[in-house]
Amino acid sequence: xxxxxxxxxxxxxxxxxxxxxxxxxxxxxxxxxxxxxxxxxxxxxxxxxxxxxxxxxxxxxxxxxxxxxxxxxxxxxxxxxxxxxxxxxxxxxxxxxxxxxxxxxxxxxxxxxxxxxxx
Amino acid sequence: xxxxxxxxxxxxxxxxxxxxxxxxxxxxxxxxxxxxxxxxxxxxxxxxxxxxxxxxxxxxxxxxxxxxxxxxxxxxxxxxxxxxxxxxxxxxxxxxxxxxxxxxxxxxxx
Numbered sequence: 001x002x003x004x005x006x007x008x009x010x011x012x013x014x015x016x017x018x019x020x021x022x023x024x025x026x027x028x029x030x031x032x033x034x035x036x037x038x039x040x041x042x043x044x045x046x047x048x049x050x051x052x053x054x055x056x057x058x059x060x061x062x063x064x065x066x067x068x069x070x071x072x073x074x075x076x077x078x079x080x081x082x083x084x085x086x087x088x089x090x091x092x093x094x095x096x097x098x099x100x101x102x103x104x105x106x107x108x109x110x111x112x113x114x115x116x117x118x119x
Numbered sequence: 120x121x122x123x124x125x126x127x128x129x130x131x132x133x134x135x136x137x138x139x140x141x142x143x144x145x146x147x148x149x150x151x152x153x154x155x156x157x158x159x160x161x162x163x164x165x166x167x168x169x170x171x172x173x174x175x176x177x178x179x180x181x182x183x184x185x186x187x188x189x190x191x192x193x194x195x196x197x198x199x200x201x202x203x204x205x206x207x208x209x210x211x212x213x214x215x216x217x218x219x220x221x222x223x224x225x226x227x228x229x
Contacts, residue, residue, distance in 0.1 A: 004161070042123075042207050042219025043162065056216060091161050108217070110161025 002026070004111035006092050012117045018080035021114045025074070025094030032069055033108060034077050035091040043091055043110075049075065050097065082118045089113040125208055125220030133228050138195040140223040142208035147188040148218075150211040153180075156222070157204045165206075166193070198227050 005024040013019050025032050031050050035043035046065065048056040051072035060067065064083070069075040079086055091113045095106040125142045132138060142151070150169055154162035166177050168184035168191060175182055181194045191210075195202055205222040 009159075041221055042125075042209070043217075044219070045216040048216065059216075093161070107164055107167070110163070112160050 004092055004094055004109055006090075006111040006114055008114055009112065010115050010117075012119065013082055014119050015084055016081040018078065019082050019116060020076050020078045021090050021092075021116075023075045023077070023092030023111060025092070026109055029094035029096045029109075030072065031095045031097045031106065032075050033093040033095075034067060034075070035093065035110075037089040037091055037113070039088070046077070079116075082116075084118050087116055087118045089115050123208055123210055123218055123220040125223055127223055128221070129224040129226070131226045131228065132198055134198060134200060136198055138198055138202070138225060139192060140206060140208075141190060141192040142210075142220050143190045144210055144218075145189070146212075148210035148212050149188065151182070151184050151191040152209040152211070152217065153182050153191070153193045154207045154209060154219075155204045156207060162207055195225075198225075200227050200229055203227050 007022050033048050034046040036046055037043045045059055047054055047060045047067050049069045052069050065079055067077045091110050093108040093110045095108045097106045123142050123144050152167050153165045155165055156162040165180055166175050166182040171184055171188050172186050173184040179196045183192055185191055205224050207222045208220040209217040211217050
């Protein structure tokens with residue numbers, strides 16, 4: 001079974017340029033997450049989707065970041081314009097949440113991430 | 120953003136030694152998770168804990184959910200070279216987002 005797919009794996013851009021990341025979750029997973037991981041830190045949630053609805057975007061810097069998950073499958077995260085401080089690894093994760101049957105924990109499966117360097 | 124206090128920040132050990140790392144928080148969680156991240160990869164779940172006081176094992180790994188619900192530890196017994204990586208704890212309250220620690224970088228010398 002294929003895992004979470006992300007592209008590109010690496011991206012180097014100059015500040016003020018736009019950049020986009022793409023994520024394809026595990027087939028059948030209805031919940032998708034975008035995280036940012038700064039060097040030497042743990043991942044921090046940017047946005048969570050349940051199907052095509054963004055249910056938690058409180059940590060997404062909305063002045064320059066945007067995300068979409070059309071049709072509730074794959075997703076894109078965009079930064080426009082990028083700043084030096086945006087250099088980080090952007091991780092996508094997915095999980096399956098059953099709205100009918102309670103589950104103690106819905107394991108999140110992470111992709112390999114996109115390493116962004118802003119010069 | 121909010122993060123957990125994870126220690127130690129890094130460890131250098133000899134193959135065969137046991138390892139212990141822990142995580143503390145100022146707020147309670149009802150789920151504690153331990154992940155391992157290899158270079159260039161995303162975190163992979165090792166152990167999940169759901170109940171205060173719970174002790175769970177996964178092979179050579181053992182983790183415990185603190186009674187106060189504000190801490191957790193992870194032990195690795197008889198370390199091997201492939202244990203090298205960064206270990207993260209994460210806490211969750213209900214269906215709220217995961218809050219990650221800063222990680223413990225483990226180096227195992229053969």
